[in-house]
Amino acid sequence: MAAHRTDHPRRLASAAVMVGTDGSEAAGRAVLWAAEAATRHRRELHIVHGLDLMAASSTLGLYDVTVPGVLENIRRRGADYVAAAAALARTVDPGLPIRTEVSEADPSRLLIQRSGTAHLVVLGASGQSSAFAHLGSTLLAVTAHGRGRVVVVRGNATDQGSHSALPVVVGVDGSRTGDAAVAAAFAEAAERATPLIAVHAWSDQRFDHLLGYPNAISNPDVAAAAQAVVAEQLAGWDEKYPDVDVVRKVYLSGPRHQLLEWSKVAQLVVVGSRGRGGFRGLLLGSTGNALVQHAHCPVMIAHTEHGAR
Structure with missing residues (x-):
């Protein structure tokens, strides 16, 4: 089990669950999910909205924003949100402690900055976007550059009712960000009292889709090596969380495909911010991108502490 600092601000009891809102339906779903998470974690809920006055000035014209009443209306709308x-x-x-914040800052910069001390950051996404950019610049920026744990609430998924019996799923790839994902996933599974499904794909390629290769690993040496990767990354966590029932699923290829399939029967999928073989400058890997775009349940992107500044 990788060593983790226990004195980080986001682990303090005062660290809040933070959610961004812009008044949209997707933001409303994120608020519900975040409120459930804050209640479960026994933490304050911090609701934030960025006015982005610089963008407003560019859109309306500097003169218009300075006209008496215009700026007040923008601020009033943010307060209403x-x-x-x-x-x-x-x-x-009803008893959840809630703090609200309306800032003149750009929302993505606001959330990224606050993510350094937040217990986790929650954002909403809607629809099945065919292009990642269609999900919005704020979502793009925060999932890539945020610190700690960032949750994207997809579709109609919340954390209530029938979803509570579903497992937490984690992508295991042997990387350092995979360690962060495993740590987050065990904590979530323990708090939800639900099983944890550890999913590992030996190859990043979709051989099963492109070439008709079988989903299972037939070569015993490869199978043993894949199991070893999973065992090493999960080592120690079953001792820390003895009540979490862990199921290991190892596949020949296609981590994105496997995790997307599991997201159909999960209440949360957890992945690292950048997987094995990811370029140093690529802050959100291809698997994370795919899940944020197409997953059938909320997705948690776990950034390593090394990324905190």
């Missing part, structure tokens, strides 16, 4: 989000969060837990 966070007030509505707070009211929605209280439908989950």
